[in-house]
Amino acid sequence: MGSIGSLYRSSVGKKSIMAASGLLLSLFLLTHLLGNSVSFLGRDAFNAYAEKLHSLGGLVYVFEIGLLTLFLIHIITGIILYVENLQARPARYSVNTAEGGRSWGSRTMPYTGVIIIVFIIVHLLNFHFTDKSVPVADLVRGLLSRPPLALFYIVSLLAVALHLSHGAWSLFQSIGFNHDKYNGVLLKGALAFSILVGTVFILIPVLALVSRSFLL
Amino acid sequence: MSDIHLTLKIWRQEGPDAPGRLQTYASGPISTDMSFLEMLDVLNERLTGEGEEPVAFDHDCREGICGMCGAVVNGHPHGPEKETTLCQLHMRHFKDGDTLVIEPFRARAFRIEKDLVVDRSGLDKMITAGGFVSVNTGGAPDANAIPIPQKNAEEAMDAAACIGCGACVAACPNASAMLFVAAKVSHLSLLPQGHPERARRALDMVREMDELGFGNCSNERECEAACPKGISIRNIARLNREFLKAAILSDED
Amino acid sequence: MILDSKVPGGPLAEKWDRHRFACKLINPANKRKFDIIVVGAGLAGASASASLAELGYNVKTFCLQDSPRRGHSIAAQGGINAAKNYQNDGDSIFRLFYDTIKGGDFRAREANVYRLAQVSNNIIDQCVAQGVPFAREYGGQLANRSFGGAQVSRTFYARGQTGQQLLLGAYSALMRQVKKGKVEMLSRREMLDVVVIDGQARGIVTRNMLSGAIETHAAHAVVLATGGYGNVYFLSTNAMGSNVTAAWRAYKRGACFANPCFVQIHPTCIPVHGTYQSKLTLMSESLRNDGRVLVPKNPGDRRPPAEIPENERDYYLENKYPSFGNLVPRDVASRNAKEQCDQGKGVGSTGLAVYLDFSEAINRDGSGVITQKYGNLFHMYEKITAANPMHEPMMIFPAVHYTMGGLWVDYNLMSTIPGLFVLGEANFSDHGANRLGASALMQGLADGYFVIPYTIGNYLATISSSPQDASHQAFKQVADEAAAKIGKLLDIKGKKTVDEIHRELGLLMWDSCGMARNEAGLQQALAKIPAIREEFWQNVAIPGSGLELNQSLERAGRVADFLEFAELMVIDALSRKESCGCHFREESQTEENEAKRDDENYAHVSVWEYNGDNNSPEFHKEPLTFENVQPSQRSYK
């Protein structure tokens, strides 16, 4: 049996898979974030950037398949873990009090995860399975200037940020990295990363809503 | 010294398969110098006098070292004080008029035997799976033959201080036993004597943990916060490391 | 009965070697035909179980707790002695032997104690190999400290949790054998009786503490490692479950009991603070290195310690024992504390405490140094009492701590019932009339790792290896008796709780058979114990049934045995009209009120044989001879 298979049969192995896929997804988010930031440079730059991406052709395709696989691995493993964890305590406590270890991020991982799934579907429908002839800038502006959708994006992206506020630290712990010297940096780094991701992404729907000149 | 009066809501359950419920008792006057278990003793003496069955709870050393005691008080395993076992918790930390909800440690892997008494044999089973150094009596080399850096010995001791109480499992939102397993794997992997078997040990102990029906670790850090001996989740990271190294790189399966 | 200690001949240093050679061996293929029962999984029981299983025997191990990792040994704090001489400070096997036998006030067997000192070094090697994280120096070598007044540094320790780490080591070895299928571990089982067939121990009867089922277990030999009986006093530093039941049942089946009145009272415990109190907590002896023991000069002085002026403070140990001062041995310190309280000079709300003051040391060395040395202990003290010894003196009082007496065993650790072996605190063997600090852990592990594996073979080689089973009529009979006793207890349905009666017994024993004993007090106790016992059997209240987890019933069974055993303790104390070690007979003191030993009449082990419930026990003497050390009178002036 291959080592991935045996990894998958163990709790620690599954967590390492969550961590690895989470890390790669985070890296993807980072590139996505950098790409999206081009929008702040204006309509033309953004459109050009999108053109450039599309022109990569087959490479994009490979990348998309990879990303999808990553998501599926992360999601399926996450669901398995969640269900197993529920089963591990069939009778609940009458009084639930946190000991002080949990954070908002950590306690909501599965829920923010579900929000992200819904978000991704909507997001793909909005931007992927759509009329590719419309320039990206128009697409973004057209969609995100509609308050309900913009709000949905903002809430979802807050969920992403919350997910990462725990996840970006947790993944290191899962693969075995925890060192007194670097723990402070890691914890703060994870928080900073989640705030950065949240802020930059959310800026787009916010600007689309309130700015008269954004992407015009 | 002063007396307080409390309302106690205690989980009563006759046996593993019987239904349980929270039963309310007035504590009567409780001296603030009492330990938590002495408070339960006082209640039990009264119940016995009234011909009722006393509340069953596990305990032995009453010094915070044997790991036998433990219950969840208002949602906190071993009560609200940090790094304190239930037997070392004193009533001066509660106020007159407080209501205390006292429940057993809950996890699928910890069957309730009666009232607050649970079956923690799973912890033994995980040690049986690999929490030892395979050395027979006799034939050990001189104790000073292998020098061990003080720092490693101290870190090993930090991990070895685990009293096997199971509060980490009780506190974990997923009823995971990772902190317990991590403490043992760390203790032995930090010492040269534990090295020959470190891959085997990590794999076997984790496998046993999974088979016993404990949950997975989500790095919620509740175990560390609840642990009466302050065992750090650094040990969990070390376990993850040991396990992944063993699973991916070693020949063991 | 003739007590044969079976001490081998030859020079002291060669006895154990010669004996090992003389012991019959069992060939490896035959070992697996023998079943051995080990009752107890403390240091002695766990180490014995693991070692015997490694040799190939089939072992069944029993303990009261839910896990073998919780035996009372886990609570030992200070450390474990060994004659490694790593510090190059003049230690040797002979010196450890000498200190131990002198510490026991010359009431132990030379040969046993010498063997203990010999194997002490192997214990440390073994424990390190198991991964016991002993304290180390920067260079990676093992650290030692001096303990209990020893003049050499020979105590190995793992922070303040030495017993825990040693036990976890033995426990891990035990669990390894469970994995190999060589040990069957039966937790939450209470041994209620031994089964003796044709004069040989052949098994035990237990109660499953969860289901209440009475079970029988057969074997070729039975090893008891059930710990000490300090809880006869109700309050002690022992764990709540520590009991005399196993030893007492064995006694009633023919195993002789030795020196039951030898009980060690530790001077530095946290005082009793209320009637609800369930146990006493030990504060390490090391505190006396820097703390000064004192009481107010005037009886009845109730002022807080800070308000007592220097000239109204009585540093009684320093005044009375100028050369040892606060560092006198445990028994002397304990007795003097009691004396002060008896004179009305005790402090605290109960008047049963003395102060241990660190202010001088804090002024001298600075609070940093003191915190570094004792911070952990101060913290523990504060947790329990809510007072910080950095700011106000600690209050301490002596408490029952260890029982030197136990079932009589020969050099092979076999009791007077062939096939019944007794290890650890449950036997009487190595500590004489007083145990030195850090030597009980050593003895438990010596017995389990390095003695019983040899000596049990010597016995097994003499009996048939044909399979034992519990179908013999004797098993049913003993099981029925055990069940009948439980039935009888449950039928009483009286008014008093088990603890109430236990507390009453404890108080009586503490007052009359505690730190100091005299004829009149002991006689009174002898008259009162049967009355308390009577009250128990008429009026104890045990709710619930026998066929479930029933903690009142468990306690009742143990207290029933304490109530019988207490009488034997008092009889033993009465018969020993000398003071020795921890046993202080007020009639036998020097002009300066110090203990006076009487080697002419009492250089023996007092051994008691059961003689029926209505007869007094039969007295036997095992004379003690000293060929290698010269008994001397202890002096601490």
Ligand SMILES: Cc1cc2nc3c(=O)[nH]c(=O)nc-3n(C[C@H](O)[C@H](O)[C@H](O)COP(=O)(O)OP(=O)(O)OC[C@H]3O[C@@H](n4cnc5c(N)ncnc54)[C@H](O)[C@@H]3O)c2cc1C
């Ligand atoms: C607070 C404290 C501190 C101490 N510190 C030190 C120290 O620093 N150094 C030192 O050398 N010594 C110390 N001692 C003494 C030492 O710890 C004990 O003497 C020693 O550990 C006894 O070990 P044992 O294996 O004989 O018995 P225990 O550890 O008491 O084990 C008894 C075992 O028998 C089982 N058992 C008992 N009765 C039954 C029954 N009826 N049926 C089935 N099972 C039964 C129990 O479950 C347990 O497993 C200390 C003692 C105390 C109380």
Ligand code: HEM
């Ligand atoms: C933007 C995409 C996503 C990123 C960057 C991401 C990132 C991460 C990271 C880094 C972790 C921490 C892994 C660890 O603890 O070792 C994590 C955990 C988790 N993720 Fe995601 N995730 C994403 C999407 C999702 C989705 C769609 C789900 C839906 C099920 C999900 C569910 C979870 C769950 C349940 C956990 C916690 C697992 C556990 O600790 O038990 N995530 N994620």
Ligand code: SF4
């Ligand atoms: S890790 Fe802490 S909480 Fe868990 S069993 Fe050990 S001592 Fe108890």
Ligand code: FES
């Ligand atoms: S009773 Fe031993 S740890 Fe609480």
